[in-house]
Amino acid sequence: MRLLLTPRILNACKILHRAVHLDWSPNWKLSKKIWDRYRNLPIANCKVQATYVWIDGTGENMRSKTRTMDYTPSSHKDCPNLNFNGSYTYQAEPKNSDVILCPIAIYNDPITQGNNKLVLCETYDTEGRPTPSNHRHHCMETLNHVCDKEPMFGFEQEFMMMDVNSRPFGWPVMSGEPSPLGSYYCSVGADRAFGREVAESHYRCLLYCGVDISGVNPESTASQWEFKTGPTIGIKAADDLWISRYLLQRVAEDYGVAISFHPKLFKNWKGSGCHTNFSTKEMREDGGYKYIEEAVKKLEKRHEDHIKVYDPRGGKYNALRLTGHGVSKVDKFTSGVADSTASVKISKAVMQKQKGHFVDRRPAANADPYQVMNALVCTLCLNPQ
Incomplete structure (x- = not known):
């Protein structure tokens, strides 16, 4: 008796094969x-x-x-x-x-x-x-001109955990995409917090090696996480972020998981950014809020220039993320207090204290922190026309 392999049966076989043979790296089979x-x-x-x-x-x-x-x-x-x-x-x-x-x-x-x-x-x-x-070479040249400003940076690095064929870790094998947004941000539970062992192992590695790591949490897309470095004065902030990215991929390698810093992998899900916290010495001192407001005005004038260097592809992929739906828009600069949809966000606590820092939410997850730092310092500390 011959089995008739109809298109439906063939498709079911492919799905079953995928379910049994998940597309993880062969590394996960190796005994640690x-x-x-x-x-x-x-x-x-x-x-x-x-x-x-x-x-x-x-x-x-x-x-x-x-x-x-x-x-x-x-x-x-x-x-x-x-x-x-x-x-x-x-x-x-x-x-x-x-x-x-x-x-x-x-x-x-x-x-x-x-x-x-x-x-x-x-x-x-x-x-x-x-x-x-x-880009570190040029960033150092810029920072050497503004040592007295003591520019301080903190990076909020978002990323996705994936299999080796670009399928997010923990996403359903047979039914396409997970349940809607809202369940995953800072989540707890095996049905919504995917890959915690990778994130926590990475966290411990950064503490061990001396990176200024300030925290980690699941983000709003299933299999998306974020770690925060800084606040750190000067070039060490970017050095720390690059070594943190290396270690994240190295740790994930041991688990058979891949890491993606792509700004926008899926149309209906939140993209990944590298939100950058910035302040100068005068912003952090009493009455520094006026300098933060001045900085925001300067950033608005150089919006297009910054967008070009906030994504290694000249803004091409970042434009997929910055659509104006729950985030800022790539071709329009906005700012606001406690406004997560703005290009630049100032926390309510900073406004109340009248000093502190602001958050530039435009850099993509794959942005080079040296270029981000260089752009911010050139615009805000070297007073270009």
């Missing part, structure tokens, strides 16, 4: 107990693993390579430069492929632990010029 056996092997005190981490030519993704050191570095200055093949990371041509890693920050490594380190790096070509995706 076996990994612990090797991670806990005794290593000579003079041997240290230093994992060099950098931003590749996309301006969004990160790369890493590990080398052995015969000493424990106490700062990034103790770490030598390294070179790598930039033709594989969109940072050089094959016939002139060398790119130089220049250490700029060092962190304790929560993955390999012990004396091992994470070394955040800038990238330069062999002529000593910063690569096109090295």
